[in-house]
Amino acid sequence: MFESARLPHVMTREEFAAAEARLRERLLDAQFEVAEQKRAAIMVLINGSDGAGKGEVVNRLYDWLDDHLVETLSYGEPTDEERARPGAWRYWRDMPAKGRIGLVLGSWHHRLLRNRALRRLDKNAYDNALEEMIRSEEMLRLEGVHLIKIWLQMDDAEAQKRLAKLREFDGALRRPAVIEWAEFDAPKARARLIDAALEMIEKTSTGGAPWAVVPASDPRYRDAAVGDLLLQTLQQAAAGAEPSHRTRAIAAPASALPRPSLVSALDLSRKHDPDAYAQELRALQRRLTEATTAKGFRDSGLVLVFEGNDAAGKGGTIRRVREALDPRRFRVHGVAAPTDEERARPYLWRFWRNVPRRGDVAIFDRSWYGRVLVERVEGFAAPEDWMRAYQEINDFERQLGETGYLVVKFWLAISQEEQLRRFQDREEKPFKRYKLTPDDWRNREKWSLYEAAMTEMIDRTSSRLAPWTMVEANDKKYARLKVLRTIVERLEA
Amino acid sequence: MFESARLPHVMTREEFAAAEARLRERLLDAQFEVAEQKRAAIMVLINGSDGAGKGEVVNRLYDWLDDHLVETLSYGEPTDEERARPGAWRYWRDMPAKGRIGLVLGSWHHRLLRNRALRRLDKNAYDNALEEMIRSEEMLRLEGVHLIKIWLQMDDAEAQKRLAKLREFDGALRRPAVIEWAEFDAPKARARLIDAALEMIEKTSTGGAPWAVVPASDPRYRDAAVGDLLLQTLQQAAAGAEPSHRTRAIAAPASALPRPSLVSALDLSRKHDPDAYAQELRALQRRLTEATTAKGFRDSGLVLVFEGNDAAGKGGTIRRVREALDPRRFRVHGVAAPTDEERARPYLWRFWRNVPRRGDVAIFDRSWYGRVLVERVEGFAAPEDWMRAYQEINDFERQLGETGYLVVKFWLAISQEEQLRRFQDREEKPFKRYKLTPDDWRNREKWSLYEAAMTEMIDRTSSRLAPWTMVEANDKKYARLKVLRTIVERLEA
Structure with a gap:
């Protein structure tokens, strides 16, 4: 799955500058349109291995958008309040209102992936949980919540290297790096995590809420691709288009950016x-x-x-x-x-x-x-x-x-x-x-x-x-x- | 689930005669229309406990329809040819062509139900199999195959009585009664079967292919209700209506026949x-x-x-x-x-x-x-x-x-x-x-x-x-x- 995301995707500084100028203007236009209409809410779920740049993507989107109409929804270990209620409660509580954009770190996929990669869920239990997730996401979609499910794809060795750098850098800023998968420090454990993630992406890419696998080695390409996906969704939402209701099948979350062919x-x-x-x-x-x-x-x-x-x-x-x-x-x-x-x-x-x-x-x-x-x-x-x-x-x-x-x-x-x-x-x-x-x-x-x-x-x-x-x-x-x-x-x- | 199907549903001889006259005429009209258009195929899946009258319903539908455009698809133990291929193969092989009606005894639900009731499938494996079934049925629907999934509901004691009678009667005719659930002779085994069936009906009633639970104690009401469901589907198919694509949710396969309220x-x-x-x-x-x-x-x-x-x-x-x-x-x-x-x-x-x-x-x-x-x-x-x-x-x-x-x-x-x-x-x-x-x-x-x-x-x-x-x-x-x-x-x- 997603063989093509492993091909090198890069952008020069000049290409990025041009893409950024285009994106900034259009993103703001579309965002205000959606905010005014109050018909759709957008949730951008940013997933991926540590080191792929989840936090950086969030920061970049804040730069490009009007930040009054955006909120970060970040989930780590559940609090006491959250632990006292069903697992889905905290996501419901924070649901962005129509007209707004939520940037989600640690979405509902996280706990599932973790339990699967730690082998706490067998195949059947995992499949059932994924199906339940599909139903919830479909319900959100029918209620006017557009989901953009992003997996930042990066080679493991490269991710580890970037992570080490990020830790240093963030240490200087006294700001903690976003470490979601602390338990998966060993290479074998990480391999199991990637396996579970691929399985999830394969099984939960539906027509209404497909996964977009974004190559993340080049931060410029990565940010432009995410911005482009968000722009497309905002424009669709502004045009009043509902995502296709005819099918649960895999749709193509195609970015307008050039994509290398597998050949x-x-x-x-x-x-x-x-x-x-x-x-x-x-x-x-x-x-x-x-x-x-x-x-x-x-x-x-x-x-x-x-x-x-x-x-x-x-x-x-x-x-x-x-x-x-x-x-x-x-x-x-x-x-x-x-x-x-x-x-x-x-x-x-x-x-x-x-x-x-x-x-x-x-x-x-x-x-x-x-x-x-x-x-x-x-x-x-x-x-x-x-x-x-x-x-x-x-x-x-x-x-x-x-x-x-x-x-x-x-x-x-x-x-x-x-x-x-x-x-x-x-x-x-x-x-x-x-x-x-x-x-x-x-x-x-x-x-x-x-x-x-x-x-x-x-x-x-x-x-x-x-x-x-x-x-x-x-x-x-x-x-x-x-x-x-x-x-x-x-x-x- | 389906509490109301357990209420007494009866029709007098006169009511049935009137319903039958109406149904015969309209069923034939709608059937010829569908046959001419060749746009949709209809599959009536007739399920239920033994003794509820599955075979009788099929015979009755043959009486009411043009029998050149109907075929019975009946599945028991797989043959050698069937055993040599994946389980779904025999259903694919017999798929009725567009314009035709298939009356299905022993549909794909049968094997699943059996394995669940015999405890060969645990809850998670059963749930997965049901989800896979939902996807297949959805695919059929999108390909122009209308499914009518019927469960003939009958009180167990009554079903056993009718079954005993049926065996006698059919013995005289030298025609075997349709016995689908021979392994479930003991009352406890039958209770498990009913449990598994209810679970299946609850979980696989989707908007595109909902179950219709038809009270079967009174053969007249039973046959009229099934005929009425078939008529509705044929008329929808003839009008070119696709079943709702917006939702996998439970729809209401309401019969036009009077239904007693739970009150x-x-x-x-x-x-x-x-x-x-x-x-x-x-x-x-x-x-x-x-x-x-x-x-x-x-x-x-x-x-x-x-x-x-x-x-x-x-x-x-x-x-x-x-x-x-x-x-x-x-x-x-x-x-x-x-x-x-x-x-x-x-x-x-x-x-x-x-x-x-x-x-x-x-x-x-x-x-x-x-x-x-x-x-x-x-x-x-x-x-x-x-x-x-x-x-x-x-x-x-x-x-x-x-x-x-x-x-x-x-x-x-x-x-x-x-x-x-x-x-x-x-x-x-x-x-x-x-x-x-x-x-x-x-x-x-x-x-x-x-x-x-x-x-x-x-x-x-x-x-x-x-x-x-x-x-x-x-x-x-x-x-x-x-x-x-x-x-x-x-x-x-």
Whole structure:
């Protein structure tokens, strides 16, 4: 989840100055509008590991906003008054009035996360508590409270370094640094905390109150991104827009700031040594055959998903996988336009009917992800429909994973230049010409839209049970071996 | 939950003939309309204890509908094909196409209920499975599948009798009776099953797919009620209406058939022996004082809710309770129109801020139920807002209950004649005149609307942790003693 937040997000001093000037003016305008209307309250929940700069973000927002209409709501250990009442009472007590903005440090997620990371809650109890939280947040939303749930994402080592600095600095100012997670001083404990946080973000990102994971390594980018999210919410609230009521699905809290695509982090020029290729291919195929004919595999099952750019080499890769499988026990499903039968039923029906028997392999050459890729980009699906698809897909794959299936998903990525070369090659060779359609040229023009949709897809659906693997595919041999190796290693694990 | 379904619901032969004639014609019209549009599929899930007549209902619906456009989907023990795939696969496989109606016996609720009643699932695992089910059902709804979730409610002894008869009868026809719950032959096992079912109905009644609990003792009423629910859904689907998307809250699947009010089951003429009153009052008050000053009470807390007809005697009853309490440790909250402060925040805020400290008592003279009573009847709240209030209130009271508070709720009921007598009395006596407002007379004109709202309120919010107590209040002394006794007994338990 949120792979893309781990990419470097930086802003130069000049970029920040420009963004800040723009934000200050617009934030104030929108804030006064909301204050005058008294129709909506805004709560900005600022969460993240210590050292990611939660306090700094709050200070920055105070700089940008009219501070008479803002209040900080900060929760640490409960007081006696609070302890004498149900846990939710203190958050209710401090609820900001309509027209006002509350900046929340230590929100209701905190106690839950802590108990989960300290292993005081088992999975089921945690899930229940999260569902209860979802219901409360939905109720707030319907009552006119807009929630902005922010997780400041920072590499652990970096956070520790910044924290050490912050302590020094704050010591000089005689102001205590905001330390929320004092109990998680050991690296192992922090890892458990991050795990619990990811689980929470995955499960409680709803259409009405999605999480925004904000890369926090660069304070300038971090503050501008948070300011931008707040601005969007204020503007929506001022326009009287209620958040979508149609769906509990994951929506995209997209910042207007430039976001790097996941492909930008790949080294597409990776190549495999052509001489060693054949031998390694055979070895991997042999391991795949062994793993899928082993006795234990009969209670399991394998679902392979291939997505990627047009002409990225899905077909050839699938062939190398297929060769290693017992032909009675696999099936390749190409995804074309839905039939009448399929159109008459819910979207996922055509994939459910192709769920393999246990012990079999289903290979999907394009898949249920069509809804959040082509259907989204081409406008074949309404936003509320593709937005809820993220959660439905996660649920579908979780059902497969929890009943013993292995779900392995690949995105085959090539560069725009490589794609052009392959298209031209297809045009020239008569036996390849059938592979190229006018659609392919049209999709190519929307390259950046597809790339943004792909990045969000992977951010939202790379779950712990069914993670995505990005495959550098400019070199076909490299791609094939990486795919086979990934499958074999997941099967053998 | 669903107290009112336990009242006798009967139809004479003549009433049924009239209802049937009406239903047949309209069902066919609506069915053909839906079939032509091919926009919505309908699934009628028929659940209930064995003997309640699930099979009979299906047969009856076939009589009334065009049977080419209907299919029965019946699930028992999974077949080998089904066992080889995830549990949800068989339901997906059989999904009726748009334009068609599926009558489902043994729906996805069945396996869950069974595992819960056999204690194979603990509370948390059950809750999680129910939430997953809610998400799936919501997805179906958004994909154009209308679910009608029916629970046929029948007294256990009666169901057993009917079942014995049915076995005989069906034996003669050489047709097996539909026995879904063969493992629950012992009365104790059946009680656990009913418990698990109630829990499920309470937790999975959402705005988009609410349960309808249909009284099934009288086959005529039962069939007419189910037919009526199907008709409403078909007509909505034909009109292109999507079920409310705004809310996951409990909606009211109200049948157009006459429904007895919960008050009709009360004997309002109950009286207490006036000579013994004073003595018993003192004795109960003494027990109340003891219970609320006991050491254990400091970790608990008491929340009392008084609702009822105007002039039902809430004030006098509250006085008798109050007299027994330590004045430093209780507070009476009258509920008037919300203040500006309150209006600027979510509805439940003004009640949350009055949640007592542990060890204290809060008495609410009218309460958060205003939203589903006066605000509903007078139109102060939009339907989607009062509909979601049922679930929000259940969540609120559950949070109180789970953190150790005792929530005790009373409905004080008087007859229309008694109310008139008391109004006239108030008009005549100058010192009582302030108690009577023009509103009281206006509300009186909407007596039956208030009674229906009250019945639904009690059906939807009488939970296991916070049940309602109906109080026959024509005789004030009887009412006061019943209230005190209920509080004392719950405290002592």
